[in-house]
Amino acid sequence: MAEEKEVKLLDYWASPFGVRTRIALAEKGVEYDYKEENLSEKSELLLKSNPVHKKIPVLIHHGKPICESLIIVQYIDEAFPSKTPILPSDSYARALARFWADFIDKKFYPGMIRIGKLKKGEEFEETKKEILENLRTLEVELGEKKYFGGEVFGFVDIALVPFTSWFYCFKVFADLSVEQECPKLAAWEKRCLERESVAKSLSDPKKVFDMVSSRRKNRGFE
Amino acid sequence: MAEEKEVKLLDYWASPFGVRTRIALAEKGVEYDYKEENLSEKSELLLKSNPVHKKIPVLIHHGKPICESLIIVQYIDEAFPSKTPILPSDSYARALARFWADFIDKKFYPGMIRIGKLKKGEEFEETKKEILENLRTLEVELGEKKYFGGEVFGFVDIALVPFTSWFYCFKVFADLSVEQECPKLAAWEKRCLERESVAKSLSDPKKVFDMVSSRRKNRGFE
Numbered sequence: 001m002a003e004e005k006e007v008k009l010l011d012y013w014a015s016p017f018g019v020r021t022r023i024a025l026a027e028k029g030v031e032y033d034y035k036e037e038n039l040s041e042k043s044e045l046l047l048k049s050n051p052v053h054k055k056i057p058v059l060i061h062h063g064k065p066i067c068e069s070l071i072i073v074q075y076i077d078e079a080f081p082s083k084t085p086i087l088p089s090d091s092y093a094r095a096l097a098r099f100w101a102d103f104i105d106k107k108f109y110p111g112m113i114r115i116g117k118l119k120k121g122e123e124f125e126e127t128k129k130e131i132l133e134n135l136r137t138l139e140v141e142l143g144e145k146k147y148f149g150g151e152v153f154g155f156v157d158i159a160l161v162p163f164t165s166w167f168y169c170f171k172v173f174a175d176l177s178v179e180q181e182c183p184k185l186a187a188w189e190k191r192c193l194e195r196e197s198v199a200k201s202l203s204d205p206k207k208v209f210d211m212v213s214s215r216r217k218n219r220g221f222e
Numbered sequence: 223m224a225e226e227k228e229v230k231l232l233d234y235w236a237s238p239f240g241v242r243t244r245i246a247l248a249e250k251g252v253e254y255d256y257k258e259e260n261l262s263e264k265s266e267l268l269l270k271s272n273p274v275h276k277k278i279p280v281l282i283h284h285g286k287p288i289c290e291s292l293i294i295v296q297y298i299d300e301a302f303p304s305k306t307p308i309l310p311s312d313s314y315a316r317a318l319a320r321f322w323a324d325f326i327d328k329k330f331y332p333g334m335i336r337i338g339k340l341k342k343g344e345e346f347e348e349t350k351k352e353i354l355e356n357l358r359t360l361e362v363e364l365g366e367k368k369y370f371g372g373e374v375f376g377f378v379d380i381a382l383v384p385f386t387s388w389f390y391c392f393k394v395f396a397d398l399s400v401e402q403e404c405p406k407l408a409a410w411e412k413r414c415l416e417r418e419s420v421a422k423s424l425s426d427p428k429k430v431f432d433m434v435s436s437r438r439k440n441r442g443f444e
Contacts, residue, residue: 064314071320078313091300098293
């Protein structure tokens, strides 16, 4: 019988929040047991580990659960110290990293979720505009830097890069080309994908497209 | 001319988010210049310091702005180390503290805001039920502990205690008595109020009541 690892991850393949935790674990070289959850029939372990939100991802370390992806990534950074920290050591740079990760959750993500549930029309176009504005804000923040934190891949990159698996959907369903609108972000995406931690963790854009496409068909949109 | 302090706080008296940052600064013994903002005519300094959200509170330290209250409180904890840290040193305890602070922002606060904008009726009652459930979840998490983190006043206490200034409004407008429904939370509130950092920072519940009352009258509710 294979030995149980001290770290478990309860996750779902398409979850950008789950992908964040997978990248962080890979960055730190932590081995773990991956447990794919069926979101329409959640496991007892998930319900027991995250009774408040009942959501993946949940990281279980030595039997103790940690919930909410950005909190998990910070936990991984603190619990598995390494030569390559995820958050910078300077307190102001840490605050900035937390601010932009929070911006992605509070501003960028809600628009992305909303547009998937909308028929084409006025509200769809407004939401598309909002997504584009948020992407442009991120493009400006990235500027000429290699990564969001500067020379080193870190917290904001981990927070944002899982969403690049949706860029193909943006193009097909909303005629929104990140490559054209935000060339710096597109170049950053390519740089991130050169990292093994990212390449092996990201959801396949084609599979995401099939999932979104079938959901939109089920809603009678396309 | 009085010397400008190295720390400035852009804030608004009734903001529970602002109160968090005031408590944290008081806990650390940091002196600062307080600048009250007029939220219907925001200052150039606020708009320049928080161009993304354009919201208070903003902490400005050596001319550099930090936004979002929980991020500010963590920054204060890191930038002004003292014998009484706000976040615990153990990584799992830190993750739990961040989880409950996040719960307050994601679950408790939205209900509190919503109920203020509702006429009495079905939706009002549903929102009241939601607020009560969230308070009970917090009551269970507090349990028999002195503070949320155990023996020591810390991050979750700072995140939640500013909202106790609204408990009087809950009682009058929604017939929701925190003292009766959540006696442990009510006792915790009293314990927190014994701390000078809290007592001098909290908004006056009567002033909050007058504000909420006049807003409800303006909406034609009462």
